[in-house]
Amino acid sequence: ETGVTQSPTHLIKTRGQQVTLRCSSQSGHNTVSWYQQALGQGPQFIFQYYREEENGRGNFPPRFSGLQFPNYSSELNVNALELDDSALYLCASSLGPNPDINYGYTFGSGTRLTVV
Amino acid sequence: AQSVTQLDSQVPVFEEAPVELRCNYSSSVSVYLFWYVQYPNQGLQLLLKYLSGSTLVKGINGFEAEFNKSQTSFHLRKPSVHISDTAEYFCAVTGTASKLTFGTGTRLQVTL
Numbered sequence: 001e002t003g004v005t006q007s008p009t010h011l012i013k014t015r016g017q018q019v020t021l022r023c024s025s026q027s028g029h030n031t032v033s034w035y036q037q038a039l040g041q042g043p044q045f046i047f048q049y050y051r052e053e054e055n056g057r058g059n060f061p062p063r064f065s066g067l068q069f070p071n072y073s074s075e076l077n078v079n080a081l082e083l084d085d086s087a088l089y090l091c092a093s094s095l096g097p098n099p100d101i102n103y104g105y106t107f108g109s110g111t112r113l114t115v116v
Numbered sequence: 117a118q119s120v121t122q123l124d125s126q127v128p129v130f131e132e133a134p135v136e137l138r139c140n141y142s143s144s145v146s147v148y149l150f151w152y153v154q155y156p157n158q159g160l161q162l163l164l165k166y167l168s169g170s171t172l173v174k175g176i177n178g179f180e181a182e183f184n185k186s187q188t189s190f191h192l193r194k195p196s197v198h199i200s201d202t203a204e205y206f207c208a209v210t211g212t213a214s215k216l217t218f219g220t221g222t223r224l225q226v227t228l
Contacts, residue, residue: 004159033215042120042206042218043160056215090159104150105216107159 004093004108012114013081019113021076023091026106031055031097032074033105034066037088049074050097078113086115118143118209122219129226131199137192137222139207149190150208150216151181160206166190177201202226 005024013019025032031050035043045058049068063079072093078085092105123138141147148167152160164175171183181192190207204223208216 035216035218040220042208042220043216045215045217048215058215092160104162104165107152107161109157109159 004091004106006089006091006108006111008111009109010112010114012116015081015083015115017081018077018079019081021078021089021091021111021113023074023076023093023108025072025074025091025093029093029095029106030072031094032068032072033092033094034074034076035090035092036060037090037110038084039087043090046076048097055097081115083115086113088112118145118147118211118217120207120209120217120219122207122222124222125220126223126225129197129224131226131228132196134195135193135197135201135224137205137207137224139190139192139219141188141190141207141209143188143209143211145211147209147211149181149183150210151175151179151190151192152206152208152218153177154204154206154221156203163192163205197224197226199226199228 007022033048034046037043046060047057048055052068065077067075088110090110091108094105119142121140129135150165151163164173166173166183174180179194204221206221207219
């Protein structure tokens with residue numbers, strides 16, 4: 001079975017620019033969650049998509065938006081980048097929206113975004 | 117709302133020694149608890165999880181954790197660590213919502 005693939009692995013952007021990060025879910029997984037991990041911190045929940053609909057959102061401003069496609073791949077878009085957006089962005093796929101099911105989450109290796 | 121406190125930011129230990137990484141949580145609802153490991157430049161890998169049933173949970177790589185509801189703790193233990201266990205360890209909690217709430221992590225540094 002394939003795991004979760006994220007692209008690109010590293011990215012440098014200028015403050016004010018827009019960025020799109022991509023995630024390919026594990027085969028058969030219909031749910032994807034995005035997390036932001038700042039340096040030295042634990043991951044923070046951004047939002048979750050289940051069957052192409054947003055299914056929960058963390059404490060992030062609207063300039064963080066997402067999409068999930070029919071093949072369950074996903075994008076995270078961030079507009080008007082700020083220096084504090086510099087972080088590792090993790091995508092996690094799962095078989096269903098609730099982490100109490102037996103399969104849990106499968107995380108990708110992340111995209112390291114640096115905003116200068 | 118849930119929250120997680122990992123009491124130690126760094127834990128140095130010699131190879132083959134036992135280790136305990138501490139995790140305390142707070143929640144107003146029943147919880148599910150997880151431990152994840154993150155190796156440098158990698159994503160998160162699930163070590164073990166508590167959903168229900170036996171409070172002693174065994175995971176991969178020889179790790180285990182015990183759920184203690186009265187003390188709201190879910191400490192991670194390994195009886196004998198290896199150099200390859202050097203990594204960042206995250207405790208996480210979730211209730212009925214879809215998101216995981218993570219602690220700030222504990223850096224386990226194993227030396228010879």
